[in-house]
Amino acid sequence: MKRIIYIPFDHLHRKFGALKDADSQSDVIAFVESARMTTGRNWHTERLFFLISSARHFAKSLEDEGFTVEYVKAATTVDGLKTIQKKHKALPITCAEPSSFRQYDQLKAFGVTFVPNDFFLTPRDLFTQWAEGQKSYLMENFYRAQRIRLGIMVEGNKPTGGSWNFDKENRLPPPKKYEGPAYLEHKRDEIDKEVAAELGHTMTTTWATTRKGALAQMKNFFDNHFAEFGPLEDAMTTDNWALHHSLLSPYINNNLIHPSEVIHAAVKAFNSGSVPIESAEGFIRQIIGWREYVNGMYWFLGPDYRENNHLNATRKLLPLFSDPSKTQMNCIKETVTDIQSRAWVHHIPRLMLLSNLALITGTNPQAFLDWMREVFIDASEWVMVPNVIGMGVHADGGQMMTKPYAAGGAYISRMSNYCKPCAYNPKLRTGETACPFTTLYWDFLDRHKETFAKNHRMSQQVFGLNRLSDLPELRERAQEVLAGFEKGQI
Ligand code: FAD
Numbered sequence: 104m105k106r107i108i109y110i111p112f113d114h115l116h117r118k119f120g121a122l123k124d125a126d127s128q129s130d131v132i133a134f135v136e137s138a139r140m141t142t143g144r145n146w147h148t149e150r151l152f153f154l155i156s157s158a159r160h161f162a163k164s165l166e167d168e169g170f171t172v173e174y175v176k177a178a179t180t181v182d183g184l185k186t187i188q189k190k191h192k193a194l195p196i197t198c199a200e201p202s203s204f205r206q207y208d209q210l211k212a213f214g215v216t217f218v219p220n221d222f223f224l225t226p227r228d229l230f231t232q233w234a235e236g237q238k239s240y241l242m243e244n245f246y247r248a249q250r251i252r253l254g255i256m257v258e259g260n261k262p263t264g265g266s267w268n269f270d271k272e273n274r275l276p277p278p279k280k281y282e283g284p285a286y287l288e289h290k291r292d293e294i295d296k297e298v299a300a301e302l303g304h305t306m307t308t309t310w311a312t313t314r315k316g317a318l319a320q321m322k323n324f325f326d327n328h329f330a331e332f333g334p335l336e337d338a339m340t341t342d343n344w345a346l347h348h349s350l351l352s353p354y355i356n357n358n359l360i361h362p363s364e365v366i367h368a369a370v371k372a373f374n375s376g377s378v379p380i381e382s383a384e385g386f387i388r389q390i391i392g393w394r395e396y397v398n399g400m401y402w403f404l405g406p407d408y409r410e411n412n413h414l415n416a417t418r419k420l421l422p423l424f425s426d427p428s429k430t431q432m433n434c435i436k437e438t439v440t441d442i443q444s445r446a447w448v449h450h451i452p453r454l455m456l457l458s459n460l461a462l463i464t465g466t467n468p469q470a471f472l473d474w475m476r477e478v479f480i481d482a483s484e485w486v487m488v489p490n491v492i493g494m495g496v497h498a499d500g501g502q503m504m505t506k507p508y509a510a511g512g513a514y515i516s517r518m519s520n521y522c523k524p525c526a527y528n529p530k531l532r533t534g535e536t537a538c539p540f541t542t543l544y545w546d547f548l549d550r551h552k553e554t555f556a557k558n559h560r561m562s563q564q565v566f567g568l569n570r571l572s573d574l575p576e577l578r579e580r581a582q583e584v585l586a587g588f589e590k591g592q593i
């Protein structure tokens with residue numbers, strides 16, 4: 104044997120990373136299940152189950168291929184690697200560049216050598232080159248450059264269909280009583296059962312833990328959901344938990360599926376003529392635009408970026424985030440309950456409900472980030488940090504987004520069916536039945552009016568404060584709401 108190839112739990116692809124040129128005659132394959140990963144934090148067990156079971160299935164597939172596979176449990180990754188290295192005569196260890204600053208530094212300090220991380224469509228230095236040439240890091244500009252660079256939905260330098268995006272068509276509210284095609288249920292095997300028993304996890308059938316299952320999920324999306332993805336992508340409804348979202352993020356993030364495989368299938372479906380352009384473009388933007396941009400920004404902005412707190416938000420995490428019985432807000436109760444069942448909700452509840460609430464209540468960004476990291480099936484450092492710190496709670500002062508995504512109950516009422524049965528009224532901003540989102544939205548603008556008045560994209564919203572005749576009552580109600588949150592009574 105000549106070397107040890109270390110496979111982090113998010114590099115599970117045979118054809119990419121350090122495995123791409125692996126040889127069963129000369130390479131030992133190493134996996135480490137570290138205690139930091141399993142018991143280090145209050146992780147959602149669905150998430151742990153998914154990550155560990157996927158890694159064990161993948162390790163088994165390499166063994167079946169004839170590789171010598173070492174799968175060890177240890178206090179830390181480095182401890183595990185030391186054990187494996189001891190057993191294999193101090194062979195050198197190689198790995199694809201890890202996906203977080205922390206793991207990168209730890210493995211480098213231990214002497215692991217890296218091959219380039221090709222689990223994304225955009226090499227890190229190419230993104231840096233793009234970012235360094237920009238005045239502001241607008242995702243839309245990056246996305247257009249990606250379409251041209253990758254040759255996706257373009258004719259020369261012009262967008263197919265005459266427009267770079269079709270957002271206007273993609274903002275429909277949910278239809279009444281919307282069922283839609285059923286989602287896949289994933290069967291469980293002995294490896295799954297073993298992992299679930301170790302974690303004390305009650306298995307669900309929501310997430311696949313094998314490449315075969317992940318590919319079945321992808322096929323199901325393209326066959327049954329892709330055409331309708333766009334128009335309803337921002338809608339929220341209690342009638343259908345996923346609407347037409349792909350549910351592919353966990354598999355692309357742990358690399359049971361490579362993003363190029365998803366894009367290839369999306370372009371093929373679009374070229375077959377069976378998918379409207381607004382759905383195809385909307386979905387492709389998520390993968391070649393948002394996902395690549397977020398990863399690029401994570402590396403570009405550096406390890407200290409996660410500590411930003413531009414708005415000096417100091418509130419502790421609200422009890423309702425971990426216990427839905429601590430709120431009467433129907434939208435939040437439904438969303439947190441969904442997260443407890445499946446470790447997933449789509450981008451609009453993440454942005455316009457959870458992050459919006461953290462933003463307008465002045466919740467500490469790092470406390471909120473930690474919670475988001477723990478509960479989502481697809482949460483990794485590189486993706487959660489920019490999405491929360493930059494997009495969700497504007498803690499970076501606008502380095503990523505030109506304005507904060509703050510909204511009152513009117514937006515949620517328009518885009519969901521949550522408000523009708525709710526104890527609160529989205530139209531009211533004062534009084535006991537006022538929607539907390541509506542009250543706190545105005546209170547947030549009022550508290551930060553000096554900061555936002557300078558932002559030309561926010562000045563109109565801030566100017567709206569002048570029209571409020573009930574500002575003193577609103578400020579009073581906001582204080583009641585914030586105190587009520589702490590007691591779990593709102
Ligand atoms: P679809 O709606 O079907 O979208 C297709 C794919 O596009 C996703 O699978 C994902 O790979 C990619 N994508 C879309 N938006 C983003 C984005 N903003 N950043 C990165 N990838 C994107 N996504 C994660 O994978 N992990 C996270 O921890 C995560 N945290 C988020 C936190 C906040 C505050 C917000 C606003 C978004 C976050 N997202 C995260 C992005 C997005 O919400 C999820 O990727 C999506 O909901 C996953 O479901 P899906 O696969 O059905 O996505």
Ligand code: SF4
Nearest residue numbers: 432434515522525538
């Ligand atoms: Fe949420 Fe307000 Fe609507 Fe209630 S009224 S569901 S709190 S947005």
